[in-house]
């Protein structure tokens with residue numbers, strides 16, 4: 001069987017300006033800016049777009065005069081990139097525009113951000129929010145494997161330092177940080193300090209997918225989707241996020257994403273050792289340690305030691321989240337930050353990152369989600385046509 | 387000292403499937419939904435057993451004894467109605483199920499894995515009582 005994405009290329013990517021707050025924008029208007037930027041990067045004129053995916057897909061169809069056009073008004077990062085790839089691979093679309101943005105969503109700063117506050121009946125009375133939900137998974141890992149707050153802080157300082165040197169990052173120039181600096185920041189939800197957690201910010205992000213045939217005439221070197229899949233263990237923030245929830249296999253919810261990663265590596269015909277750069281989703285520091293284990297970059301329980309050994313920093317064995325991620329680059333609402341992992345992976349493989357470019361990177365892994373939310377999506381990108 | 391939250395926090399909005407749970411809580415009883423056909427305990431209340439697809443679901447009463455499976459101590463409240471610190475926790479009940487709750491009646495630094503716990507109920511509104519857990523000796 002030929003590779004499912006053999007004829008699909010990521011031809012354009014764009015992140016708008018990212019900021020704590022974007023004056024004069026709402027989520028729709030910043031999504032338009034992202035979409036236009038990605039189309040310009042791809043070198044594709046708007047009338048060629050025949051499918052749009054994202055929360056504002058319908059508004060884009062109208063506003064850019066794209067009708068008649070396929071529209072999928074969905075908002076999950078990697079799953080909608082895979083959906084777009086399927087549209088191209090099956091011939092249902094020639095040019096797919098995927099766009100997302102968040103702005104003017106977080107105004108009441110006496111409470112945590114609105115999308116972090118679950119209202120379900122079994123959690124609402126206990127004052128849970130995303131940091132607390134993810135902390136319950138992190139704590140269990142610490143109980144089982146002896147993972148330490150210092151190891152979590154090493155992840156946070158590494159990623160925040162990637163943002164510190166990135167002029168496009170919301171927190172550019174805010175460092176550098178040592179692990180001790182992370183541990184000295186105020187506690188939010190133990191074991192997480194403020195600097196173990198993602199920020200909140202605003203911005204837009206978009207990608208353009210097209211066929212290999214069309215991409216041959218476009219300016220950017222093609223980036224290929226080598227594999228990808230999604231794992232969920234159920235609705236986020238509705239039940240106790242216990243590490244060892246299981247469903248149809250013996251992989252526990254704590255390793256959500258493991259099955260998806262196995263699927264992605266099998267589709268790609270690759271193994272974790274083949275990966276040059278890991279654009280991992282970083283809502284909380286612990287999630288990096290967990291993903292390193294879940295995806296097979298180190299044995300179970302050894303993610304903390306893998307981090308201690310200097311593997312995830314610039315020049316390390318597996319540089320992680322090289323633009324600063326959601327902790328320092330941007331965390332723009334619900335969906336844009338998920339697309340940002342894929343966009344950074346594309347930029348790494350093009351070799352165009354202004355900071356922390358991994359030289360000669362051929363294969364990137366990208367991810368979304370996290371254990372506290374009971375879902376993780378994984379994607380492998382490559383420079384070589386699969 | 388970790389304490390129950392005052393009346394005024396956001397309260398649960400029971401569903402048809404979970405109504406017996408909250409009625410039990412109002413009486414000071416911790417109930418859990420179990421399949422009479424295969425014994426599976428639901429991860430959350432529903433109308434069908436996820437294991438055998440049976441519909442003979444019942445609501446036995448838990449003794450309310452368990453141990454601490456995981457926890458966090460929150461210092462930045464989700465919203466101002468919550469008093470900090472508070473300690474959301476996953477409790478492993480002796481009957482073999484896990485539930486979301488919060489630990490009260492000890493200092494945050496006394497929390498540790500497998501800490502023995504017992505349930506107690508505190509009102510969150512006129513209609514709703516919330517189960518909390520307190521260390522037992």
Ligand SMILES: [Zn+2]
Nearest residue numbers: 421424435438
């Ligand atoms: Zn059953």
